[in-house]
Amino acid sequence: MSKVNLAIFFLICPLADIACAQGPAAGIVQKMEAACTRVCHGPSLIAQQRLDVAGWTREVNKMVGWGADIAGSDREELSRYLAEMFNNTRPRPSSAQAAPEGKAKNVFQTSCLGCHDVTPTARIKADRAGWMRVVERMVNWGAYIPPERKEDLIDYLLTNFAQ
Numbered sequence: 258m259s260k261v262n263l264a265i266f267f268l269i270c271p272l273a274d275i276a277c278a279q280g281p282a283a284g285i286v287q288k289m290e291a292a293c294t295r296v297c298h299g300p301s302l303i304a305q306q307r308l309d310v311a312g313w314t315r316e317v318n319k320m321v322g323w324g325a326d327i328a329g330s331d332r333e334e335l336s337r338y339l340a341e342m343f344n345n346t347r348p349r350p351s352s353a354q355a356a357p358e359g360k361a362k363n364v365f366q367t368s369c370l371g372c373h374d375v376t377p378t379a380r381i382k383a384d385r386a387g388w389m390r391v392v393e394r395m396v397n398w399g400a401y402i403p404p405e406r407k408e409d410l411i412d413y414l415l416t417n418f419a420q
């Protein structure tokens with residue numbers, strides 16, 4: 258379990274806004290942000306994919322074809338990085354689309370449904386302090402929540418998964 262979650266921690270990082278950009282892949286992560294996740298679509302579209310290097314190479318080339326600004330010399334590294342992060346060895350969030358509507362739905366989907374579906378969340382009855390504790394525990398597991406969306410996420414959890 259902990260091995261799997263450690264792996265997941267590294268999968269979650271690139272979804273971040275990007276706090277994990279200190280590692281060896283920092284350069285390519287920043288380039289990916291500049292060319293991909295801050296331009297036409299957010300990171301969740303990438304995180305939903307489960308492709309190998311060949312698949313990611315096709316995706317990268319397709320995006321370049323559509324105008325993504327990725328230098329030829331960076332494309333291979335980016336494809337390899339994406340294949341490491343978003344491949345089919347990670348658990349599939351079984352009901353990622355089944356999250357309730359709300360202001361922080363996208364944060365919940367991106368930050369909370371990478372490791373498990375909504376089931377454990379739907380089981381919890383907690384007040385605000387209780388949800389804060391759950392969220393902190395998930396952060397310790399490796400969840401990343403953009404700091405400026407944390408309050409929204411707590412509100413969302415409180416509203417949708419009642420006390």
Ligand code: HEC
Nearest residue numbers: 265266368369371372377378381391392394395398399400
């Ligand atoms: C990095 C993987 C990971 C992410 C991301 C993650 N979780 Fe979890 N979650 C776990 C693991 C592992 C457990 C089981 C261990 C535990 O309960 O601490 C768990 C358990 C839970 C539980 C059950 C806790 C209990 O007391 O029974 C809830 C509720 C929960 N997660 C909610 C969330 C929410 C909300 C988010 C988003 C903020 C989130 N999770 C993101 C890994 C993750």
